[in-house]
Amino acid sequence: MVIVMAADANTQQVTAVVDLVTSTGGRAFVSRGLNRTIIGLVGDVDLFDSLSLASLPGVAEVMRISAPYKLVSREHHPERSTVRVGGVSIGPDSVTLIAGPCAVETPTQTLEAALMAQQAGATLLRGGAYKPRTSPYAFQGLGVEGLRILADVREKTGLxxxxxxxxxxxxxxxxxxxxxxxxxxxxxxxxxxLQAVGDAGLPVMLKRGMSSTIEEWLMAAEYIAQRGNLEIVLCERGIRTFETATRNTLDVSAVPVVQRLSHLPVIVDPSHSGGRRDLVVPLTRAAVAAGADGVIVDVHPHPETALCDGPQALIGEDLSRLAEAVTVMASATGRPVNGAPALIG
Incomplete structure (x- = not known):
């Protein structure tokens, strides 16, 4: 069961609902989004019905949700959500480009990659300071030093x-x-x-597991939402199949399927799905055409010396083709590119 609070509900009204539910032995999880507060209930649904929760001050609606992922489902939130990251929006009204180095290596490399990404139209900078790798001998990231480099590059670029x-x-x-x-x-x-990042109070990008079903992916998002954080962006990054021609298989169908099931924004990672530089732009076109709310791509000034995923990192003319692909496909689907003027008349 889910309680949707009114837009003008105050903290005391939310607390009153939680206290009433917990007094009956139930559990209440408060999740706050940009425009509304949702309270997910766990316990005896019939007992909750007897509490007349809909009559409490500040309550807009009480709903039984059939989907197991109650807070991220569109059953209680039919409009698709927009998530804001440092003033940049990710959602259905535009296409957002996120780009940067897969791994932070040096201050110079990270700044050069950020400037390349920004020139291509990126409004968010991706960069890995911690790198979980398949091999224990592969580069694992710079840790806190990498975070400091990213913060310094943010200061210089505004990304x-x-x-x-x-x-x-x-x-x-x-x-x-x-x-x-x-x-x-x-x-x-x-x-x-997942629970820890749900408690952290920052927006979260949740990549799909390489062997996760869509329901498992959405249930992972529910773990974050249940801790009070609805600012979640889902990222389709390719799944593991029998095919070996590409690094992973981009499940383009996941974009419209998940957008039908969940109100959360959905973006695509064409770099890690294809695993090859020449596939990034075509897969980007496919992603935006399918309705993705954005793409996240790898950029590196010298991919031949990259410590992580150099073969898929974009350089030079690749970035120009990426910018053109995003702009043209966004326009074809009636959306502007985030941070750029709309091309639709």
């Missing part, structure tokens, strides 16, 4: 930071530098980490 956190214990540290916390594919079912 808000999206960066990954891999352990629950690191969430406070990463959150003190980042504008948006990223959960990578390997941690999509690391439930203590």
């Amino acid at each position: 808000p930071i999206v960066t990954e956190v891999v352990e629950a214990a690191d969430v406070p540290t990463v959150a003190s530098y980042a504008d948006m916390l990223q959960i990578g594919t390997r941690n999509v079912q690391n439930f203590p980490l």
